[in-house]
Amino acid sequence: MPSHYGQFCPVAKAMELLDERWTLLVVRELMMGSRHFNALRRGVPKMSPALLSKRLQTLVRAGVVERWEDGNRVSYRLTESGRELEPIVEALGRWGMRWISELGDEDLDPHLLLWDMHRGIDMEAVPDGRTVIGFVFPEMPSTCRRWWIVITADGVDACDFDPGHPVRVTVETSLRTMTRIWRGDLPWSAALRSGDLVLHGEPQARRALPRWLKLSSLAPTPRPPLADAVLTR
Template sequence: MGASYHQFCPVAKAMELLDERWTLLVVRELVSGSERFNELRRGLPRMSPTLLSRRLHQLVRAGVVERRVDGADVRYVPTAAGRELRPVLEALGAWGVRWIGELGDADLDPKLLLWDMHRHVDHGVVPPGRTVVRFRFRDVPAGLRDWWLVIADGEADVCDQDPGHDVTVTVTADLRALVQVWLGDLGWPAALRTGAVEVAGPETLRRAAPGWFTLSPFAAVPRP
């Protein structure tokens, strides 16, 4: 628990736990379905493992998260108190979409974009069997340029190395443009028309590919 504000206001008491750096982002990952330490690290790649461990311990101690151990498998699962933070996070995110300005270049991260996208695959419309979407970002350093999303059996996995499977479609994009599509600031048709995003592959799959993703939950937030 952070330092006390010494105020009886419930907002102040809640923020003694929640306004420490990274804490709400850890909760964001937990309520989005990440349960294992390595999954949390993929959603929070710039957070040190030591600080992540500390924040998880604080959340467990506060009763927001339950630590479940089964042999070597350790999972962190939101309690009822943790689950109740979902609408708080949704409201914060919607406010951020509406009132926080332009994204800086340092805010654009292909790893985070693909991690978010893999959680919003519409498995009901993806072709049966294994679907591999290769992403190539034209404007990022070589080590972060190529990514693969492997979709099969109702699950999706993000790879930063070629998994060796046949590629179904290839999406080539400016990183900022695909982030804007993902957040709902740029429609797929406009992005494709201008060439900011290109999809290559057999025509039926190429046309269907945008519909394989349900977009960020914040894409539908009305802009002011």
């Protein structure tokens, strides 16, 4: 059931809608360009389809999200009300990046990482034609150990199955290391020097890969000085 704080305060009224579990993450996915139910699911892989459907219905009723049908396909997008949440969600992300830096094992998710990474490809830096980037996370179970990002002129996709095309470069590293790189916590160069990350494939592709894969939009967020970070733990 939605929370009811029994206060006229606008913050309390807003949170009656927004503090339900997963709600702001669904808004985040719509901000990032997901429009269809299956795409939204890939951005919140640990959320059940039934709960996602329920949250979308709630946001539509609240006027935050618009639902429309194009033939047999249903799409979603933020309304004017929903778009006003964008700077709020971005500010929460910057705050979390700056002050809540610790990642537990339960926070690491290859599905979400590859889905986020596939949206950050620098299409101008990638060579023309099809480019396939492979990822191997040796410590993961066999069902989610290997991933691929397939880049073509028609778009970019993240795959957990072999797409059947030649791979230009393969990244072999732990899921934690790749997540830290994407978040901006660890430079590519440092991971390569330490041996925590190894690149296989065409020499030119190995050199160019950090230019192909943009980091999270929140990666440039300044972190607190080390002494301050220790004091907050």
